[in-house]
Amino acid sequence: MSLTKERKGFFGRLSERIGDALFMRQKIDEDMMDEIEEILITSDIGMDTTEKIMNELREYIKDNMITLPKNIKKGLTDIIIRLIDKGDRNKLSDKTPLVIMMIGINGGGKTTTIAKLGHKLKEEGKTVMFAAADTFRAAAGEQLAIWGDRIGVNTVMHQEGADPSAVIFDAIQSAKAKGIDVLICDTAGRLQTKKNLMTELEKMNKVVSREYPEADRETLLVLDATNGKNAISQAKEFNEVAELTGVVITKLDGTAKGGIAITIADEFDMPIKYLGVGEGMEDLEEFNAEEFAGGIFNE
């Protein structure tokens, strides 16, 4: 399928709008500050983070005695970088063996992200295996297995309705036996408010810790860029049961800004690792704070 892709992503589009807000104006006034605030809010950056950014921006303007709108761009860029740059933690672990758990709410893009990541790791020369531990959703295993076939990765799969922990158990044994570098586990989508499903996730994690203590771990929360404030509650609850190591923001090829990730990076000190920018296996980008923030005001 050929998607007419707009790969500008979050910062590209934010930048255009902030660029307009700044460059169309002659002086810094409350009107301009309101407009910047509006842009942040409509990008789904949470209310608290927006307030924080605005306060820091006001201080920056005062401390540096800035009078021209165009000169505040560096301040704004730096403030946002400070919120999202987590250094090396923005990168996926390079150690092997590695077990990656992909978790998140329904329909966010977990399975597709696994395909993209599997493809990427394979291209880097690693051996990869998938575990189809979503045994709940209709044809979830088939979906992952078809992706696996496309990119040349084996998928360990049980029947619909099987115990997801049992799939993980089997996949670990198989990965060990075959000396696989990276095992990526798909899990069923679940809303963070569903207690029993969250407990099920805990159980899967325990199986990994018990059966594969020598493996390094990544637990990635898949966040849909179209999501608004609810993503904060998602990050909080999933982190509590699964000790997240980072987030992947999907669907950034659409018109959603995904700004909620900035709030999550800030509030939970959570690194963003990848960005999903389409439905194909190549549509995954590594996150780089400087690069993105640097592009905020590309003129």
Added chain:
Amino acid sequence: MAFESLSDKLQGTFKVLKNKGVLTEKDVDEAMRQVKLALLEADVNFKVVKEFVADVKEKCLGEEVMKSLTPAQQVIKIVNGELTDLMGGEGAKLEYDPAGFTVIMMAGLQGTGKTTTCGKLANFLKESGKKPMLCACDVYRPAAIDQLEVVGKAVNTPVYTDRKSKDPVKIAKAAKKEAELKGFNVLIVDTAGRLQIDEELMAELENIKDKVKPYQILLVVDALTGQDAVNAAKGFNERLAIDGIIMTKMDGDARGGAALSARKVTGKPILFMGTGEKYDALEAFHPDRMASRILGMGDMLSLIESA
């Protein structure tokens, strides 16, 4: 919980209002600021909020309110009433083609819940005495056809598929013919998720609409959606002139402000809400209850009643 404090704040604001005998414009301003924050926290679109607050404020500053013996209650009533109106007032129902055979087409962004909702609708239709058939027109997502088949089986509804075809228009046309021939009276067409800015895939939906003439085009919107809900809803409505909205994933702790925004920018009613992954988790949509949920107003309503 993120919203509890806000709902508390709001209730606090309204309580302050309530304790005041007379209201000044400044009191109303402060209350409106809180309402605005509450709506933004609930992911209602920024522009929708701005307009809403301006409208409410104008009404509140009207003479009858300010001079009333219980101005605060009037303000709360206005907010709640306007919000309910914005959500669709009385509410609306799914409509059937009077000619006897109804085609329903599902549309929406990726992963919103279209395929699952197809199953829920089939289940609902059967309970309403209809004879539905499903049709698999997502030829892109891996295992999308398998998924609909599993769904169909679960709700005892036949699914029309053509695994050899990559042409959703052709598939939908053939399905319609077969459904009519076999005596079904509703055909539910599942389509692939797509971005409203995806020219090619939006044209494909227009094409299905042209050739298959769905009586109801339903936009499936995820309740967790943030500010983008207006862009998606507007985009789909402009291209397809949708007939109604289904709000999914309402079983979580989402405030569902997206519902309000989608309804506002399209002017189309929200017909159902999805409240779980099972096929009976579909409920009629009640604008008044949604209004309360968005503002976290359960307790506030009792405030009004005690007035």
